[in-house]
Amino acid sequence: MNEFLNFQVIADNIVYFMVGRFPHGPLGGLGLTLYLAVVSCILSFFGGLILGLLSIVKNPVVRYPAVLFINTVRGMPLLMVIFWMYFLMPALLGKTVPEAQTVIAGLTLFTSAYMSQIVRAGIEGIPKGQMEAAISTGLKHWQAMLYIILPQGLRNMIPSFVNQFVSLIKDTSLAFIVGVSELTHVATQVNNRTMAYPTEIFIFIAAVYFVLCYAFTSLSRWLEQRLAWRKAI
Template structure:
């Protein structure tokens, strides 16, 4: 076993060539996941609210967006944004930006469904009571409905974050220097410890995802206690 190869290159697995070169490794994977879930949250929130709008002109485009994106593999979206960008924009997008845009678009479709389900799960009387106080539909959604629904959605958002963290490994296919590609580069350079290298990154992914999953479980328990006191 050649664990010394892993130890000697462990800093490259963590952050790539940074600060002497571009950020990479696990640090870039986390940056992609955090930026992806942040962008996807706002886009998914907007699409999810359009999905439950009364107007068909708003509801149907949102539904088509959700169904199309969810019906396409994430890897295909990454290829689209990477290879079709020169045709649409007239110039290529950096690999990292192509992957990040694909992550945002893909994850936002799932978040939109989480938002739709969270809002629809609330009793209809909530909206009727809010409208009865003189609030408009938008005001009732902003001040009454969404704060309750979003609190219940937090565990689902964390689970989506866990999924996106693992999905960042797909950016490897277009040359993004995330954790999987960093490990592959080390393996191609050394050629003596593939098992040790890829076992190490498996453990690194597991630790990150397990920590997020544990946080999600704690949030669920806290929210359950909060709701029990509320009753």
């Protein structure tokens, strides 16, 4: 076994795999992967919430453009969305935009479209009688949505949000296409430098992604059980 696999290359470059050149240079590796995922997930939550609410508005002037935008983004590969952000953002803003920010914009745009469907399904899953009862008490439609419907829907959406976050962690690996030094890009750099341990390097990278995704998948299952237990009480 040792004749074929030598994981010393991992030990020699473990700091670079974890944080890149930080603190003596830009953050990279696993640290940058988590940064991209967390920031994109937070922004996508609010983006998905807004798009989801717009997609169920009764006014067709508001609803149709939102639905068109959602379906257009969902019908495209994430890689194309990242390329859009990479080339269009500097052109629209008239200045150079850091690659990490363009990737965050692409991930946010793409994930918001998917999260919007989670929001829409969560809201539509609430019995319509609750909205009617809230309005009959004197609340306006937006007040009933904000204080009655949305809090209940969000509680049901939590497991789906966690699953989307797991998918987002894996999607950050596409950032290496535009030169962002996240985990996959760092692995490629180390592999190109050593030219002798590709199997060991990418087994390690696969293991890191597996641990991250498994941890958040387990969290999702735990949340589902907790929510089911609370409903049963």
